Amino acid sequence: MLTELEPGIYYWRGGVNFGLLVGADRQLVLIDAGLDASAPRKALRPFLEQGYRLAAVVATHCHADHIGGAAELHRRFGCPVFAPAPEHLVLEHPELGGALLYGAYPPPTLQGKFLQPQAPCPVAGVLRPGPFAVAGLTLELVPVPGHSPGQVAVAVGEVLFAGDSLFLPEVLEKHAFLFMVRPQAYLESLERIAARREPYLVPGHGPHLVRRPGHDPLPEVLAANRAHVRGIQDRIRAALARGPMSEEEVLLALARQAGKAYDSDPSYYLDRAAVSAHLSDLAARGEVEPAYPEGRRCWRLADSSRGHGG
Ligand SMILES: [Zn+2]
Structure with a gap:
């Protein structure tokens, strides 16, 4: 389901969310690419029928559920794919996805589509925090490492695409352990998200947040994420x-x-x-x-x- 948050800025709400931005000259930019290309294809179809073209994919991070569709989109539309360092290497060498979990070349059970992309995808450029110009748009890339080594959130207009820098309380309840590679960095990234002022926040999973003066759901979400990290560390100490x-x-x-x-x-x-x-x-x-x-x-x-x- 495609939701327009402001003119030209959409997000697709599915098992994993992704953004769709309208740039100059009927160019489209995807923020993340889904577990596979089926949802992006559905989201793009009505635009492509009207003469728009996919100009780029910008990955928030390189977990398979967010970039699994990138290789097919690149093959089909020839669009460049951009991803943050150092995890862009997983796009080019998918087996690194399983290897990062396993500590060696992964067994077949750790090579499924939820853990690593099923085909390699060339990376056109490495994303670094700061402004990033693409398709006539200027995105602001906010560093939010922790869940993955180099994740970036993408700010554009009134929207912050937060990727997996935070999880909604309903997601937290379902997971004994949030996946993260550096909990301290995760906590620091939450503070960077807390300082943002965009009225819309699109997480990687679940519905978007609408932040209004007098009614801002973000502080409670951030508190639940901090409590999750601290709770695990307390239980490890115990x-x-x-x-x-x-x-x-x-x-x-x-x-x-x-x-x-x-x-x-x-x-x-x-x-x-x-x-x-x-x-x-x-x-x-x-x-x-x-x-x-x-x-x-x-x-x-x-x-x-x-x-x-x-
Ligand atoms: Zn992730």
């Missing part, structure tokens, strides 16, 4: 207070608390990567450290965090 645990033991302890049991590689490895990211954050802050009891790789609370100097 688990490790009982003694050293392997990364998998930490994951399973937290999953059990959330009533979750794993039965497939994608959900196991996505959550495991998120928990690993939180542990890296805690290690960077000196709160946890590696330990090898009986040769087993574990995490334990650092001396200062255990609070008894021994």
Whole structure:
């Protein structure tokens, strides 16, 4: 379903949202490209019939559900595809998507279309935060790393396409662990979103937010995201207070608390990567450290965090 937020600025509300911008001379720009090209094709059809053409795809980040359709759109329309560094490499080398989760070349179970694009796509240019001119439009790219290494939000007119820099409370409730690679960066990106003033915010998943003076839903959404990150880190500290645990033991302890049991590689490895990211954050802050009891790789609370100097 296509929603027009202001003249020439649309978004497609689906399993994953994407933006559609009308530029100069009947040029169109897509912000993200969907899990595959079927939804973008539907969104584009009425415009193409009126002589518009797809001039570019701009990716907020390179998770498969946001850029899976890029290769086909590029093939069909010859449009350049732009993506932020360093994750643009996943567009050109899809196997990196699974490898980032697995830590090595991914097994077949981690090469599905939800985890990595199914065909490589050439990247015409790497996006950096700041102004980006395309199709007669000037987009402002706002750095929002954390969920992915180099994600950007796209501000244009009165709309902020936030990608997966934040998740709506109804999405948070369904996920024991939000996927993220750097929780501290995720929290800092939330503050960058908090400082924005666009009246419309389009998240990567779920309905858009309308921010009006006296009725602004954004602060509550941001608070729920902060609480999610802090809640996980609190639960990790509490688990490790009982003694050293392997990364998998930490994951399973937290999953059990959330009533979750794993039965497939994608959900196991996505959550495991998120928990690993939180542990890296805690290690960077000196709160946890590696330990090898009986040769087993574990995490334990650092001396200062255990609070008894021994
Ligand atoms: Zn994502």
